[in-house]
Amino acid sequence: MTKKVQQLDRVVIRFAGDSGDGMQLTGDRFTSETAQLGNDISTLPNFPAEIRAPAGTLPGVSSFQVHFADFDILTPGDAPNVLVAMNPAALKANLADLPGGADIIVNTDEFTKRNLVKVGYDANPLEDGSLDRWVVHPVGLTSMTVGALADHDISKKDAERAKNMFALGLLSWMYSRPYASTITFLERKFAARPELVAANIAAFKAGWNFGETTEDFGVRYEVKPAKMSPGNYRNITGNVALALGLVAAGVRAKLPVFLGAYPITPASDILHELSKHKRFNVTTMQAEDEIAAIGAALGAAYGGALGVTTTSGPGIALKGETISLAIALELPLLIVDVQRAGPSTGMPTKTEQADLNMALFGRHGEAPAAVIAPCSPSDCFYAAIEAARIALTYRTPVLLLSDGYIANGSEPWLLPDVSDLPDLRVEFAATPNGEDGTFLPYLRDPHTLARPWAVPGTPGLEHRIGGLEKADRTGDISYDPANHDFMVRTRAARIEAIEVPDIEVDDPDGAASVLVLGWGSTYGPIGAACRALRQRGLPVAQAHLRHLNPMPKNLESVLKRYGRVVIPEMNLGQLAHVIRGRYLVDAIPYNQVRGLPFTAAELESMLEDVVKNV
């Protein structure tokens, strides 16, 4: 039976199942196949804080959404076109996000009385007509997988486990994905147990063939490759990109990298990734807590390494005192905060942008530091390098604000040429800089205002520094009022003096009256909304802040060029407050704190209102 093939320009698929069903892996594989095909992609994993909540319950549902298209896309998609629901809980938890007419592929084997009751279904939704708005494809995923593997010498449990590969096979068929990489992946993953390689491949093929054969799936879809710049690509998550960016910074600075970290969701993967790259002279230390982690990183920085610490909200709260010390010591240090929903423990696996205040203001005394934020998964790579540039050039702590959304989300990344990356080499102090061969640890470079980085081991530069106020030039302890005033202002000035690129405005025909200003991970949804509005003839301008401290020099004039400035944030208006205070611009905050990224649609409708009311 030959199936009709229909062309689509974009599709959003959400795989949803129990925490134990392997949905993250399934989504990853589908993404990888899709990448091979050359679509543009954006993904959004969403999983519970519990490791493996009780099977079949709503809190146990884990999902992975992938958006792919034949043009360049900016978000993982507002609403799925297809939902794969491995059990009743997955169906129930995700239904509200599905627009009418979407496809739902359900694993009927899990729709038992017991499982239905567990999630509060009185009747079986597959039978009571409640799903009539959608196109439901009931598939006995488990039983068909087990059936297909009857000849394999594996346990029933292992056979059942392979059902995610059956589902992947089916979806791969539906969207005509190339699957060679999945086969290789399975061979590698189960290398130690060949029987599982065979079984999983068989399950995958069974799913593929099922699509090919069954009448239920009358149409097969194709999404053509996107037009993307030529080059070598890989799909990458923000956390991995950030880790690789740190390695790149070390390589380009010709400095060892020292990461002090304490595990915390959603930042731990940076530690995991970096600990694999020792060969680049990268040392990772899992410290006893966040304070020790940044302490060790600072100690390493004092010794001449590129010191880094990675964490999330609760950990950032603990690092303030040491960041303040690093500010007093004027040493380079990277502090990565992968933000999650707060306050307190909050919702560890959900995203948020509410640590900006903490990054800018969360230290006692006047303790300014540089702050930057990446805007997409792959941008985490470049943001890490930029953070290192600032830290090394200006001898200052730099806070880098990623968040759960881009940390776990992924997108295709055009691999850079390593030698094109910025040259980050630094010069350590080697000789005395004062009169009579003395060394003045706080004598500054007149241009960068940076003090010398004089690492232990350098003869003749022995000196003592600490967290007490220091006299200008000599660094000796000083309680002199005028010196303190001078030093406080100098520390502020040296952050202000950091050279950062001008902010760019995306205002294609310069006709916009409304500027949408964002920072961090909202770049994608804001960009998608602006595009959609422009396509509809409503001109809006977009500008995205990468450097949050210091801010670009041209920002003020950009802001003042527009009648209205709107600032969407996943917090209660933190950047908006800062912009208002600095530039006295009546910026309108648009806020949402749901632990989820904005959808392009909601931003579009909000902006439409603003544009119409200017």
Next chain:
Amino acid sequence: MTKKVQQLDRVVIRFAGDSGDGMQLTGDRFTSETAQLGNDISTLPNFPAEIRAPAGTLPGVSSFQVHFADFDILTPGDAPNVLVAMNPAALKANLADLPGGADIIVNTDEFTKRNLVKVGYDANPLEDGSLDRWVVHPVGLTSMTVGALADHDISKKDAERAKNMFALGLLSWMYSRPYASTITFLERKFAARPELVAANIAAFKAGWNFGETTEDFGVRYEVKPAKMSPGNYRNITGNVALALGLVAAGVRAKLPVFLGAYPITPASDILHELSKHKRFNVTTMQAEDEIAAIGAALGAAYGGALGVTTTSGPGIALKGETISLAIALELPLLIVDVQRAGPSTGMPTKTEQADLNMALFGRHGEAPAAVIAPCSPSDCFYAAIEAARIALTYRTPVLLLSDGYIANGSEPWLLPDVSDLPDLRVEFAATPNGEDGTFLPYLRDPHTLARPWAVPGTPGLEHRIGGLEKADRTGDISYDPANHDFMVRTRAARIEAIEVPDIEVDDPDGAASVLVLGWGSTYGPIGAACRALRQRGLPVAQAHLRHLNPMPKNLESVLKRYGRVVIPEMNLGQLAHVIRGRYLVDAIPYNQVRGLPFTAAELESMLEDVVKNV
């Protein structure tokens, strides 16, 4: 010999000497005598971070300034009329602050070659004419004391030590102070060693008699009592007032007070003071660190006590994560920050106002808390009570920002009638508040938005709470996006909903075009400067913010009433930034970060410029 008696309306005296010379005690005693007499008073101690830096060195100089007058005064005085310099270091360290014509009383015995060299004097300033601008009184303080005590059976060291009492006697004579309280004090202090009581009293009297007899002091001064409201007064420092305010809050709330604290300058004295008042059901715990200190206070608050923690900058930096938990738990908690000069260890014994940002914004996630600041030493008493009122009524952490200046400075305090203090009694939850006898720990009071305070031990209200996001009403763990958004906004709303008194404006004839807005300890110098300007016919209005979060409802209209708003702060403009961001008012920051309070004179001249340029 009878001396001329001259009337003065105000005098500023600075006692300065080595850390071991007992200058703080001497100043205290002089202050106490002056209080007895009924002058208005304001004091400013100033001491090094070292316990007892090497004798005779500049870093070892400790001083105490007292300003007293026959009218009400607001500051310890910009410049001393009299400097008592116990050694060359004390002279050198303080000379720059002395206006020409001021009296200098020097202890000539210490002006030895060795001591002069130690502080970098090439020649003896008492002899080389370099002090010609001032009226120098050379006195052999040490030798005369030792001489006066020749008959006493004490060691030479003890005799020499009594020289501060000689100096006190001399000054007490000069300013006609009643000294009965000093005699009582000495009797109490040395009760265990009667020979020292006798010696110190003898030294005091020798000093007094020396003034009476010597030709060098031709004039004796009198400063009449100030007109002050009738009542019972005592002289009080901010730290003691704050501690007593906490005791008062416990007494008036009929709750036990639990202080968890870790020693840190300049906050430790609150711990010391409170630990003396166990009889008011006050428990003090010196914890292992600042995190444990606030943790224990929070645990006690959970158990139904008035939980308090006291610290300074580096400690506040460590408490953020637990404050964030307290915000999630919605429990009352007082966090007292006696600010000192930062960043990092900074200048521990010097004052600053640079923790405002930290208090307002220094937590991860959206974690709003109430913030208030006292404006003078005695006001610390009332601020503590007000902080307790907010915490107990609204079930929220409250940050109270004192600083080193008012913490150690003192002023006369009209003792309140205890029964006039606010009634702070609270009601613990006693019965289920939900349907079917269930208990809903996050069901709110519709007016205050406070949740019930259901302390362990209450039968039927067993419940579980924590730092994960909680469902509205039930408090169960919730990852629901809409619930999170709701809870984040509710936590913000409940802080905004706190009722605080309107801000008052001091604009006697409503003619001012310039408003000076301050907060915290700058009240005195700003007030003094405004008075001086008004006396010169330049109208300026003064308003002082006690409530920094939420801000008074009328603040916006007050700000907009004036053509110019000036905000002087001992930081780089933290309040100014907030005011600009909130109200889009182009407030002018005026900043100084010298570890010292503003002088009224410098504010006066700055404001004069502003007024003239409106």
Next chain:
Amino acid sequence: MSEIQGASPPERPRTARNRTSSGADSGRQGVALTLTAKDFKSDQEVRWCPGCGDYAILAAVQSFMPELGIPRERIVFVSGIGCSSRFPYYMNTYGLHSIHGRAPAIATGLSVSRPDLQVWVVTGDGDALSIGGNHLIHALRRNVNLKILLFNNRIYGLTKGQYSPTSELGKVTKSTPAGSADSPFNPISLALGAEASFVARTIDSDRKHLQGVLRSAANHQGSAFVEIYQNCNIFNDGAFDLLKEPDTRDAALIRLEHGSPITFGTDGEFCVVHPPGGFGLEVRETASVSPTEIVVHDETVTEPAYAFALSRLPALDLSHTPVGVFRKVSRPSYDALVRTQVQEAAAKVTDPEREFASLLSSGDTWTII
């Protein structure tokens, strides 16, 4: 003067407390009540991974609770963060799920200010020994009246499998792909070095033993530190199998019983001796030594060197692992000493407002008329 003045709920049960130092804790012991395990189950769905050792511990604790004879409302579970720290949600008592590592500090404030409560701390090897190590050792040194249950699975569960301070040297985990480089703490030794007055160890899978240890901990005045070996079947499965598998456990598990000679094995064929002149303990075949050479376990030995020596018995490979109460000695609890100071001072005050007024006007005051 009670620990909460005035505004306390009317029905709150109060027990008589005298004001002597030991008496200040006595409110924690209750009277017989007719509660069952079910009464200690909260309405929250338990969300650990299927098969997690935490389930067994929860069930053991819930079914043990009734014998305390303490009403539910007087029991509080305080935890930090970690899989184990979800524990309080499942107990139908008061419960506080706090922040990572800080439970002992928070519980200290609660316990010191509320002697009428019985405060339990539930924590993990990361929570208690990594980020929370300082609070733990300080609680132990102070001897705060806390029952501390450390669920030791030798891994970070909640953050998905990094090594912990009890993981063995060379452990390969997500954060140590080349093997960890830090040798672990021995939690029992650490607690003893920190002056702990009660130290015990037990295993998730042995409910009877676990409850025996809980019983002993519950009636201890001061800090009771209980290490519970707990299987994390997702990230460190089988870590304690040697002590659980029928074919190995008898030769590995040494059950300490107060007053009994320390023997173990299927038929007591192994024993623990104290070689003369030495400081450590050694395992021998029972048949090869004279009965008098076998160490008779005494948990009350004041000298901690004995319990310390016991704690060194297991090689890191668990080959000889004592379980039971290592040490249980009596010294005043911090809470009792602090409460006594406060109560004795407060007892002298009948009218706090008047007393406060006189405090205000003490010292150097003056009057303006």
Next chain:
Amino acid sequence: MSEIQGASPPERPRTARNRTSSGADSGRQGVALTLTAKDFKSDQEVRWCPGCGDYAILAAVQSFMPELGIPRERIVFVSGIGCSSRFPYYMNTYGLHSIHGRAPAIATGLSVSRPDLQVWVVTGDGDALSIGGNHLIHALRRNVNLKILLFNNRIYGLTKGQYSPTSELGKVTKSTPAGSADSPFNPISLALGAEASFVARTIDSDRKHLQGVLRSAANHQGSAFVEIYQNCNIFNDGAFDLLKEPDTRDAALIRLEHGSPITFGTDGEFCVVHPPGGFGLEVRETASVSPTEIVVHDETVTEPAYAFALSRLPALDLSHTPVGVFRKVSRPSYDALVRTQVQEAAAKVTDPEREFASLLSSGDTWTII
């Protein structure tokens, strides 16, 4: 691959380092140099109170340093906050005066990334055992290559006299006017409980002894923990007088010497024995026991129970106080293990940029043309 690539100062002395695990530390041992005590005095004015025990320790350290044979620039002193923590300012080496309690963490990062340096930590009883307790025990368990000098004056000096975790129970201080309620840590026991490989105690006033201990600490691979009893003459004067006054010291001070029987007193009239069957040690009159009963001190005993028993000897009143090296055993340092992993991996890479480029393009990549 050296610990600093590329941009290092040209004159920086490099020592050959092999890549074996113990070898990774070897850069720290230097060659003979002709430095004197004066070379280790910085130009900063010393600002402790006159009479403070810190002066004696400073002088002892400065005059000891030359014998290390390590150039000044390869020595770093890292401290926390406290009177004691001002120490680095006075040493003409590299020095970092950090924040309260965190010196061990900061020093760990430095030591791990710079095996060519010798890193000393100077800390106080509050800095190390109160706020910094966790970092201390973790450094010890990891066996980081640090020489940790804890100046124990049993008080908070810098903050003007509050009690510390080593102050005796009942101590009256500014923060405990009614006497403290928490019993103290025994720093030696705590360190042993935390798996310390080198543990020693000495006294500010005995320069020879102090330097002997420093010598032993300096050549130890891994963490060397040295408690130094230090007099704070302002806030806790005479705390150790019993061990210093001519009429009491002989009967109180037990000088441990490796390989010698433990005797003390004016004429060795007292000794330490190990009563059979017991775990603790006891003091006896030498005349009353047979010479073979006297414990012969051996700092290298693997079993920490011996050193632990020794640490329990002093009553809190110092009546029997061992000083000297309690324990010195060899186990791999954390730094060495970590450096080895990194160095072995890095040794395989000749061109990091090219290797990095190939890392980027490893895995699932695709090409758009």
